[in-house]
Amino acid sequence: MFNLVIFGPPGSGKGTQSDKIIEKYQLKHLSTGDLLRAEKRSGSELGKEIQRIIDNGELVPDAMVQQMVKAFVEKNKDANGFIFDGFPRTVQQAQWLDQMLPDFNTSVSLMLSLDVEEDELKKRLLSRGAVSGRADDQNVSIIENRIQVYHHQTIPVMDFYKKQMKYAKVEGVGDIDDIFKRVCLTIEKYMK
Numbered sequence: 236m237f238n239l240v241i242f243g244p245p246g247s248g249k250g251t252q253s254d255k256i257i258e259k260y261q262l263k264h265l266s267t268g269d270l271l272r273a274e275k276r277s278g279s280e281l282g283k284e285i286q287r288i289i290d291n292g293e294l295v296p297d298a299m300v301q302q303m304v305k306a307f308v309e310k311n312k313d314a315n316g317f318i319f320d321g322f323p324r325t326v327q328q329a330q331w332l333d334q335m336l337p338d339f340n341t342s343v344s345l346m347l348s349l350d351v352e353e354d355e356l357k358k359r360l361l362s363r364g365a366v367s368g369r370a371d372d373q374n375v376s377i378i379e380n381r382i383q384v385y386h387h388q389t390i391p392v393m394d395f396y397k398k399q400m401k402y403a404k405v406e407g408v409g410d411i412d413d414i415f416k417r418v419c420l421t422i423e424k425y426m427k
């Protein structure tokens with residue numbers, strides 16, 4: 236299996252590049268944000284709780300996302316590999332993932348980080364909000380809170396994979412297909 240953690244701040248293009256990567260390399264896309272939004276739309280009690288957290292730009296508790304991740308991996312254990320998009324978002328989640336994947340005889344192959352500066356992120360998120368209707372993409376103070384949460388809780392996950400020599404950074408600004416070319420070159424270096 237080839238397991239990719241796609242990393243970067245909100246609006247860095249993780250979802251966009253993931254769609255292209257899964258098509259080319261036949262990986263399963265595990266976007267915890269998408270799974271959480273699906274639960275939110277179901278209108279369940281849990282969904283309402285999730286909505287409150289997402290709409291404040293905070294993080295859903297580790298145990299809750301970990302349960303979703305494990306169920307997804309279990310259901311797709313015959314896959315060629317996974318793209319973890321939006322997860323792990325805390326060092327605790329990264330440690331958990333490192334302990335969980337060996338149960339499926341596999342491990343993280345690479346963390347690929349999309350590098351995009353903050354002004355560009357805000358522009359992209361606001362224009363996504365205008366078409367997607369995502370409340371967390373429409374309000375500047377929620378966006379700023381998400382970027383803060385990213386700096387405080389998620390950036391440390393980078394060091395976690397750097398120490399394992401599984402970290403690579405790709406320039407995330409420019410034409411989507413040019414970014415994808417850089418992404419593929421990086422992935423293929425680690426596939427061997």
Ligand code: UDP
Binds near residue numbers: 245288289381
């Ligand atoms: N979220 C979370 N844990 C996750 C994934 C998402 O708490 O593992 C919540 C969090 O509130 C985040 C929101 O869902 O701000 C949107 O996440 P997503 O990854 O979809 O957004 P992106 O960072 O791609 O814009």
Ligand code: MG
Binds near residue numbers: 249268
């Ligand atoms: Mg996303």
